[in-house]
Amino acid sequence: KAGVTQTPRYLIKTRGQQVTLSCSPISGHRSVSWYQQTPGQGLQFLFEYFSETQRNKGNFPGRFSGRQFSNSRSEMNVSTLELGDSALYLCASSLTSGGTDTQYFGPGTRLTVL
Amino acid sequence: EDQVTQSPEALRLQEGESSSLNCSYTVSGLRGLFWYRQDPGKGPEFLFTLYSAGEEKEKERLKATLTKKESFLHITAPKPEDSATYLCAVQPRFGNEKLTFGTGTRLTIIP
Numbered sequence: 261k262a263g264v265t266q267t268p269r270y271l272i273k274t275r276g277q278q279v280t281l282s283c284s285p286i287s288g289h290r291s292v293s294w295y296q297q298t299p300g301q302g303l304q305f306l307f308e309y310f311s312e313t314q315r316n317k318g319n320f321p322g323r324f325s326g327r328q329f330s331n332s333r334s335e336m337n338v339s340t341l342e343l344g345d346s347a348l349y350l351c352a353s354s355l356t357s358g359g360t361d362t363q364y365f366g367p368g369t370r371l372t373v374l
Numbered sequence: 375e376d377q378v379t380q381s382p383e384a385l386r387l388q389e390g391e392s393s394s395l396n397c398s399y400t401v402s403g404l405r406g407l408f409w410y411r412q413d414p415g416k417g418p419e420f421l422f423t424l425y426s427a428g429e430e431k432e433k434e435r436l437k438a439t440l441t442k443k444e445s446f447l448h449i450t451a452p453k454p455e456d457s458a459t460y461l462c463a464v465q466p467r468f469g470n471e472k473l474t475f476g477t478g479t480r481l482t483i484i485p
Binding site for chain 1: 408415417418419420423463471472473474475476477478
């Protein structure tokens with residue numbers, strides 16, 4: 261069974277640009293969560309999508325947004341990039357939302373903002 | 375607000391030298407506590423879920439235990455391939471149910 265895939269794996273952008281990251285969950289999984297990982301802050305929850313609806317949202321500015329498609333694939337968008345947005349962005353999928361369904365992580369997209 | 379603190383930040387052990395990693399947590403009702411392993415440049419890999427105090431789970435050289443305030447990940451006779459960062463996360467029973475992660479323990483096993 262294929263795992264969670266994320267594209268692209270690496271990105272280099274400059275301040276002020278915008279970026280879109282993509283995540284394909286494990287087949288059959290309907291929930292997708294996004295996290296930002298930095299050396300100082302660890303993994304921080306961005307948002308969760310289930311059945312094309314945002315179910316939960318973390319404490320990030322409105323520049324961070326996402327969506328989920330009918331096939332459960334998800335995209336995350338960051339507008340007006342700042343230097344501090346440089347991080348590893350991780351996507352995790354689970355069967356359903358809520359409960360204690362295990363979240364399985366993808367390999368991440370390494371974003372560097374210059 | 376939910377909080378997770380992991381200690382130590384880094385740990386170097388000789389191959390075969392057993393030890394424990396700590397995860398202290400504060401949560402408004404625990405739905406589940408999760409342990410993940412993360413290798414450099416990769417996403418976290420799921421290890422265990424613990425649900426209630428007193429619960430224990432084992433996988434190869436790893437054993438996770440849970441109390442009402444903390445969880446331990448015991449590593450018995452580790453091998454170099456156990457070197458990784460180990461992450462702990464809690465999921466609250468109430469509210470938005472999002473996972474809150476600790477910053478991890480970076481474990482290095484020296485041959």
